[in-house]
Amino acid sequence: MNRKVQVWGLGLALLLSGGALMPKTATGQDDAHRKVRSKVIPEYPDLAKRINLTGKVKIEATISADGRVTNTTTIGGSPVLASAAADALKKWRFEPATKDSTEIFEFEFSGQS
Numbered sequence: 001m002n003r004k005v006q007v008w009g010l011g012l013a014l015l016l017s018g019g020a021l022m023p024k025t026a027t028g029q030d031d032a033h034r035k036v037r038s039k040v041i042p043e044y045p046d047l048a049k050r051i052n053l054t055g056k057v058k059i060e061a062t063i064s065a066d067g068r069v070t071n072t073t074t075i076g077g078s079p080v081l082a083s084a085a086a087d088a089l090k091k092w093r094f095e096p097a098t099k100d101s102t103e104i105f106e107f108e109f110s111g112q113s
Contacts, residue, residue: 033101033103034063034067034094034095034097034101034103035094035095036092036093036094036095037067037093037094037095038092038093039088039092040088040089040091040092041088042081042084042085042087042088042107042109043084043087043088044084044109045080045081045083045084047080048078048080048081048084048109053078053080053081053109054109054110055077055078055081055108055109056076056077056106056107056108056109057074057076057077057078057081057082057085057106057107057108057109058074058075058076058077058104058105058106059072059073059074059075059082059085059086059089059104059105059106059107060072060073060075060102060103060104060105061073061089061092061102061103061104061105062100062101062102063094063097063100063101063102063103064100065096065097065098065099065100066096067093067094067095067096067097068093068094069089069090069091069092069094070100072086072089072090074086075104077107081107081109085105085107088107089105089107
């Protein structure tokens with residue numbers, strides 16, 4: 001099955017799942033992850049509210065030596081939710097390091113309070 005069909009199928013499954021939003025974030029998957037100085041919670045998109053969209057989004061982020069997110073790439077999840085997660089992640093700040101790093105973050109949009 002081609003990747004585009006798989007992505008659309010996942011999106012449709014998430015669309016039909018229902019629920020409200022409670023974003024959660026997980027730290028980077030890398031064992032040597034950078035310490036987070038400040039986080040911004042993603043805003044639940046209006047479209048997602050109207051259709052009760054929930055699910056998880058995985059985003060790969062490049063973090064500069066000074067602790068700012070310089071690039072994000074969505075690696076999984078609904079495009080509607082991924083945009084909100086990426087926008088929030090770009091506002092996060094990390095501890096400085098000697099060089100740039102790349103980490104994966106997971107955001108969960110669920111109906112649990």
